[in-house]
Amino acid sequence: MSFDNIPILIILVLALIAKNQSVAMAAAILLIIKLLGFSSWFSVLESKGINIGITILTIAILAPLASGKITLRDMYDAVVSPIGLLAVITGVFAAWLGGRGVMFFKASPDTITSLILGTIVGISFFQGIAVGPLIAAGMLSLVAGLFGK
Incomplete structure (x- = not known):
């Protein structure tokens, strides 16, 4: 393993210490991609990753609306309060x-x-x-x- 892997390893270790699963998983996946020689994927991840992540996050946020757990009445009641x-x-x-x-x-x-x-x-x-x-x-x-x- 080369010295250019040290920054992502530091982030991985800090994330594990902090018990931050999201950062730890991201760092581990990126390290694996690099170690397996798929470095060409990084440009795609850099250019599309944020949009893909935001889309997944938005789906998670909208899921209670789609499932009916949050209704229009719930939304109205929430918005009219201070x-x-x-x-x-x-x-x-x-x-x-x-x-x-x-x-x-x-x-x-x-x-x-x-x-x-x-x-x-x-x-x-x-x-x-x-x-x-x-x-x-x-x-x-x-x-x-x-x-x-």
């Missing part, structure tokens, strides 16, 4: 941040590892949960914008 309205506003803001995060990743791919490491540290030492590197990248893009970066 906390429901705040939830809509927060959801819009989070989605907007995620969109900025995608653009930021494309413009600054070197930040991906740092954001993931920061997420793992937050999980390991601050009882956090992985809210997603895309939203973190969106927040970073806002802060970087304040400093003209």
Whole structure:
């Protein structure tokens, strides 16, 4: 194994320590792809992976609507309450941040590892949960914008 595998191994180890299954699984799969010599897949994963992942996440979010577990009445009742309205506003803001995060990743791919490491540290030492590197990248893009970066 070469030294260029060390960064993904570090992420894998940190994810295992933090018990972050998503990051650990992703790092392990990428390492296996690389070790098996399928490195040509990386360009496809880089160009299509986020869209595929977001589609799968959206399917999971919409599944309760499709199955009937959440009805139109449930949606209405949730939205008309003060906390429901705040939830809509927060959801819009989070989605907007995620969109900025995608653009930021494309413009600054070197930040991906740092954001993931920061997420793992937050999980390991601050009882956090992985809210997603895309939203973190969106927040970073806002802060970087304040400093003209």
